[in-house]
Amino acid sequence: METKLNELKSRLTEVYELRCVTALLNWDQATYMPEGGAAARGRQMAVLEKLSHEKLTDPAIGQLLDALQSDEESLPYDSDEAGLIRVARKEFDRATRVPAEFVAEMTNHFSDTYQVWIQARPANDFSMVKPYLEKTLDYSRRFAEYFEYDHIADPLIDAFAMEGYQTETIRGLFSDLREQLVPLVKQVTAQEPADDSCLRQTFPEQQQWDFGLKVIRELGYDFNRGRQDKTHHPFMTKFSLGDVRITTRLKENYLAESLFSTIHEAGHAMYEQGIRVDLEGSLLAEGTSSGVHESQSRLWENIVGRSRGFWEHFYPQLQETFPEQLKTVSLDTFHRAINKVEPSLIRTDADELTYNLHVMIRFDLEVDMLEGKLAVKDLPEAWRERYKRDLGVFDPGDRDGVLQDVHWHFGPIGGMFQGYTLGNILSAQYYEAALKAHPEIPDQIRQGRFDTLHGWLRENIYQHGAKYTAQELTERATGSPLTIDPYVRYLKTKFGELYAL
Amino acid sequence: METKLNELKSRLTEVYELRCVTALLNWDQATYMPEGGAAARGRQMAVLEKLSHEKLTDPAIGQLLDALQSDEESLPYDSDEAGLIRVARKEFDRATRVPAEFVAEMTNHFSDTYQVWIQARPANDFSMVKPYLEKTLDYSRRFAEYFEYDHIADPLIDAFAMEGYQTETIRGLFSDLREQLVPLVKQVTAQEPADDSCLRQTFPEQQQWDFGLKVIRELGYDFNRGRQDKTHHPFMTKFSLGDVRITTRLKENYLAESLFSTIHEAGHAMYEQGIRVDLEGSLLAEGTSSGVHESQSRLWENIVGRSRGFWEHFYPQLQETFPEQLKTVSLDTFHRAINKVEPSLIRTDADELTYNLHVMIRFDLEVDMLEGKLAVKDLPEAWRERYKRDLGVFDPGDRDGVLQDVHWHFGPIGGMFQGYTLGNILSAQYYEAALKAHPEIPDQIRQGRFDTLHGWLRENIYQHGAKYTAQELTERATGSPLTIDPYVRYLKTKFGELYAL
Structure with a gap:
């Protein structure tokens, strides 16, 4: 069990670090990045999202989670190990439903749309963001469609607001x-x-x-x-x-x-x-x-x-x-x-x-x-x-x-x-x-x-x-x-x- | 040829973007990062170096380069395509010699040693950096040993100062x-x-x-x-x-x-x-x-x-x-x-x-x-x-x-x-x-x-x-x-x- 758990941890650490790096790219974009950096920044975030998605959805993680299932039940619910397996399973399940290419494309779109919004708002010009927002709505729906749901907003609420609330x-x-x-x-x-x-x-x-x-x-x-x-x-x-x-x-x-x-x-x-x-x-x-x-x-x-x-x-x-x-x-x-x-x-x-x-x-x-x-x-x-x-x-x-x-x-x-x-x-x-x-x-x-x-x-x-x-x-x-x-x-x-x- | 060239390009773009992201991590470390971020920053750079090394040394790139060899000779030397293949081959050859784990470890070490140096210099205290520098020398030698050379400094000069000068x-x-x-x-x-x-x-x-x-x-x-x-x-x-x-x-x-x-x-x-x-x-x-x-x-x-x-x-x-x-x-x-x-x-x-x-x-x-x-x-x-x-x-x-x-x-x-x-x-x-x-x-x-x-x-x-x-x-x-x-x-x-x- 320990070997498997360590391998799971080490694989998930890469996912975690890639997310942290993506956060830094976002921070820099919002704080100090010159205008000329925007296009490439979108591509870079897309590359990182794709990589962390690939890492998270690696079949090896699925196999590790399967192999750890019985151990998980024997571990105290409050232990960090059991917690990690629970969270990893949830994230793995969620991520395997959404293809990496889709995530990359959507991230890239968000980066572009943000650059438009920071100009559209002072210009009081909704027409600038309209085509971007239409694409965002389309992406949001397509995101939801990768899940089963009672209401189309449920998967988005679960993922972005508060898990388990519909x-x-x-x-x-x-x-x-x-x-x-x-x-x-x-x-x-x-x-x-x-x-x-x-x-x-x-x-x-x-x-x-x-x-x-x-x-x-x-x-x-x-x-x-x-x-x-x-x-x-x-x-x-x-x-x-x-x-x-x-x-x-x-x-x-x-x-x-x-x-x-x-x-x-x-x-x-x-x-x-x-x-x-x-x-x-x-x-x-x-x-x-x-x-x-x-x-x-x-x-x-x-x-x-x-x-x-x-x-x-x-x-x-x-x-x-x-x-x-x-x-x-x-x-x-x-x-x-x-x-x-x-x-x-x-x-x-x-x-x-x-x-x-x-x-x-x-x-x-x-x-x-x-x-x-x-x-x-x-x-x-x-x-x-x-x-x-x-x-x-x-x-x-x-x-x-x-x-x-x-x-x-x-x-x-x-x-x-x-x-x-x-x-x-x-x-x-x-x-x-x-x-x-x-x-x-x-x-x-x-x-x-x-x-x-x-x-x-x-x-x-x-x-x-x-x-x-x-x-x-x-x-x-x-x-x-x-x-x-x-x-x-x-x-x-x-x-x-x-x-x- | 075009399909192969495009695949090569798209694979190398990921390498390029990961390097750019690593550069941002470095910049942030030197400009705005709070002290507490240093340890994780080293790990993050190591993860990125490892990934870009993996991407660059993917056997698929070797195969593409082999398959493109004859095309390269028919392309004008000055064309971007021929240039890209040349540079890719050089980088691939260099990178396949140095294991990804080694690169990650060395990068992590450089990040630690930098944090020590920025304290050691104002403190006028060489003894602080000494053990780090000894490790650096060891890493530098081990780096060189992955290559054939006339002089042990040659691979380092070739990689870091000016290619082709010994x-x-x-x-x-x-x-x-x-x-x-x-x-x-x-x-x-x-x-x-x-x-x-x-x-x-x-x-x-x-x-x-x-x-x-x-x-x-x-x-x-x-x-x-x-x-x-x-x-x-x-x-x-x-x-x-x-x-x-x-x-x-x-x-x-x-x-x-x-x-x-x-x-x-x-x-x-x-x-x-x-x-x-x-x-x-x-x-x-x-x-x-x-x-x-x-x-x-x-x-x-x-x-x-x-x-x-x-x-x-x-x-x-x-x-x-x-x-x-x-x-x-x-x-x-x-x-x-x-x-x-x-x-x-x-x-x-x-x-x-x-x-x-x-x-x-x-x-x-x-x-x-x-x-x-x-x-x-x-x-x-x-x-x-x-x-x-x-x-x-x-x-x-x-x-x-x-x-x-x-x-x-x-x-x-x-x-x-x-x-x-x-x-x-x-x-x-x-x-x-x-x-x-x-x-x-x-x-x-x-x-x-x-x-x-x-x-x-x-x-x-x-x-x-x-x-x-x-x-x-x-x-x-x-x-x-x-x-x-x-x-x-x-x-x-x-x-x-x-x-x-």
Whole structure:
């Protein structure tokens, strides 16, 4: 068994390293690559994807997995070995269904389409991306067709949002959540909106940058194993457990932009940095699904980073950094400003309450496109209509409409957004469990101590990497399957207090 | 034939792309990678080297090359197809001799040793690198042993400096050149050394950076297909013909450091940027050997960049950039300062005349180590002794002694330095040929026009990539094999005028 297991490990390490290298190519493309590099970069990513796909789908891996089947049953379920075999089997099964050539072609297409999108968005020109998006929809459907499914979006959700969750399940969850959210949004927006003009002064970029780095250093992001750079769209990426990078985007006239995106991405990064080092090089050395990943970014960004206690610690330092702008702004005003609820056009700028409505719109549009009910050419109009109906906002252009997100211009249609709301739901469920174990956490946060919370997350979430599925991990960490109750409780308490409901 | 040729091309494209990706991993390691990423980066480069080695040595390539043998003879020698087959055969033959596992292991070792060197050098601690260097020597010898050779350094010179040149040939060339150089150095150093205090004032880094970029933009470096970053040791690297990057190193108190390194690396980069785009993705899409490559960096850095005509154009702009520092410094004083001849410790700081003596010391020490006459432990002492004897300079430490160059801490011992002097020799030979075709070039340079020279180089050197060997290219471009005569003429004229000999 040991020989077989070692051979499996060594073969999978190559797959893992090739993926890490692909991530570096992506990072470079988004940060420093000159324009002229784009065409070749697409080809290079395609070559790497093809190779890692070939390596993963090598028949020798299938044979090793077959030969290890009986051993797997005798290994403790919680052992790394059993976990590795489980994950390898899942990945092998998924990958053998999708031909390497198809993956290479699709990756190449995503690289091209991204280059078009970064020009189309500032140009407010949907027609530039339209043919690319049509091809993306076609690729997404063809991807799904390699699997058996109840709904065509299921394989995409399984692969890209959260394993084991289906379109119908998510529809149900989203519908339950919407029932709770809509009246809450109504109650809040019936009141005078919070005044966030204090965030909309001039804040020199370098000081914003420095302050953001200072904050995440205190939260526990390890700069010996990471760094921050600037990109159009912030993201976290990992080239090894010792090199987990984040990016941010700065706006001189809006303080909340870079600050919260930095905390958000650091949340993702601390998850990856917290994976047990002895899992390095194996397929277990990554977060278990984008839903769980998002729970970690949201937990730090929203539950911690927009809490009053957090700013009791950090606000005096922020005032010191920007004395001219914030000297006369009270903590209460600032806290209300960063929690302003107002239906708006841009998902990434949305407040915690309306954010999920943005996600639900995308989910419905994705499903409609995949089902063939909505053509790409009609997408901008459908987008505007839903925004008017659900959020009461309207913009005649596409730049802040359908072109606002990178996702459909960098990956498939389907499975790309649901993880955000699933993550929101999970973030509250995990935080409630952490507080049950350590009721002192909120007091510590007020004092600028984040180690107990960080430690609980490392112990219960981070360290395991991909060993457990989202469901398994959630039950182990919280004693319950995924449930919207803690999230609804959290929102009602927080916004109830803020708006004296 | 066409089918076979296309299959060969497509297989070799994968090799080419994997090499480009490896180059990106290297670049990232030298520019932005956090410390924690080093261990995994070594593994990743090893995986990529192993893969590209596997791809290159695939028996299918051998079969294709055999099958194409007769076609190759019927193809015009100058055709891209014949060139590709020639280069592919050479690379295949070389690579099949060296096992993939060995290459992977050696690459991994180089990555580790580089990380040690960047700490050992500032710490002035040779003992840190000693065990690594011993392993490097061992790897270098084992590398050579995979080949047949007259001298153990031959395979390393062939692979890393200039194909087809052997230890004995280089000994001869270097000895002829030394005979000319030593009396010239003596004549010059018998005089009062030039005053270069004008270069040793305080020059803010950002302005140095901006001025360097401005210069190379005028020379013809294309920023849409490249960029400059900062590293410990400046270098040029290519990820595609559309993405050819350079790096530099800035010293606030020495103006010549970054300026000439930027021009130097831009010279390398213009070579790669000038390769015919229809060679992209093939093994022909790179410079033909490090010797020829160096001829291009030296030509721009020294023959052009340290000429009086060049500064007739740029010096007024430099004075405008640094009015306080240079307002009262005459062009003559500046021109003498950047051409100051003075035996010194550091190769990269050396003037044009003594530079080659640094290279010759390294060549002899490399050969001695490879022959087993010199142990790594005795290298620092041998280094000091030779510097005292050949250059009359002595430093008790190792930081500016044996630890000064990155080369032995990043690649094999042997073949790493000779290219610099071969490049110097070739740079003058090419420039003389360009002037024979376009006698107006020096006048144009005085007016800040570099397009005729750039065009001649593109036409006669750059565009061909690796299609011709150094010998072939040199004969085609200059009508003669490599000869030291133009270089000696150039040095005697230039320093004869500067020092009124």
